[in-house]
Amino acid sequence: MKTNTLSLPAATFGRLPRLLAPLLLCWLLLAVPARAADPAPQIKPCLACHSVERICRNVDKDGEFWTKTVKRMIANGAHVGPAQVPGLVALLANPDHAKVREALNCPSPDSLEARVAAVPTAVILAHPVLMILTLLLSLWVAWQGVNRARFSLLKQKVTFNWKGHTRYGLVVMGLWVAGAVGGSIVTDMLHGIPDAYELHEGVASVMLALIAFGGASGLYMDRKKAKRKMLPILHGVANMLLMLLALGQLVTGIVIVARILSS
Known part of the structure; x- marks a missing residue:
């Protein structure tokens, strides 16, 4: 006895993949969130000559800045084709800058690292370098002051450069004042x-x-x-104390600069 079974023509199974493919594609488009293009390949030509820090430092600039910059870099030999320029400028000048920051791991604009990146390293180092040179000059000035004390108080026959002591002593004082002002300016630039x-x-x-x-x-x-007698002694004691404090400033200054540059 023959039993009736429900069957579908073979041609129907052959058409099934073509029928389901559009539905599957629609499902994928709806279910899988769209991913933005990775900006790193677009920025790669920039990294051939410039550090990531430099790009992060200018990431908040507008489209006009980046258009001029990209064109100038192309003139200097950057491997960026004319067709790539609009996309690269649009990426770098993105108002929220999120794509560039994420691609380059740029620090938060409010972080110390970002504030340091916004200030040229030469500006940060100018203050401690100037103060070290000033301290070295102050040693010579102090030595002339010691010779004066030996001559006037101890009656020893020594050479004392009065004019040099006075002239370079005033230079040292002026540089210390300039250092204090410059240090405050750099601190303001770093916002703490x-x-x-x-x-x-x-x-x-x-x-x-x-x-x-x-x-x-x-x-x-x-x-x-x-x-x-009394005024030269007070003058010498005050200036020796100044030098000791300057030595202490050298130590704390090195600590500060090390923390800033390592942030």
Whole structure:
């Protein structure tokens, strides 16, 4: 006895993949979120000559800046074709800058790392380098002051360069004042730096008071020469204390710069 079974023509099974393919494609488009193109390949030509930090430093600039920059880099030999320019500029000048920051792992705009990246390293290093040179010059000035004390107080026969002591002593005082002002400017540019700066700033304030006394007393003794005992001693003690504080500033300054540059 023959049993009836439900069967579909073979041709129907042959058409099934073509019928289901559009439905499957629609499902994939709806179910899988669209992914933005990875911007790293577009930025790769920039990284051939420039560091990531430099691009992050300028990532907030507008389209006009990036258009001029890209064209200038192409003129300098950047491997960017004319067809790539609009896309590259649009990416770099994206108002939210999220794509570029994410692709390059740029720090948050409010982070210390971002603030440091916005200030040229040469500007950050200018202050400590100037203060080190000033400290070295102050050693020579101090040595001339010691010779004066040996001559006037101990009656020893030594050579004392009065004019050099006065001239370069004023230079040292002026550079220390300039260093204090420059350090404050850099700090403002960084919108605050590590907590070691509080001690550094406090010592700088004490130094400014001693600089005022040392400079004024030195000029007074240079303009009105006379035999004195107490004022030269006070002048020398204040200036020696200044040098000791400057040495301490060198230590805290190195700590601050190391923290800034390692952030």
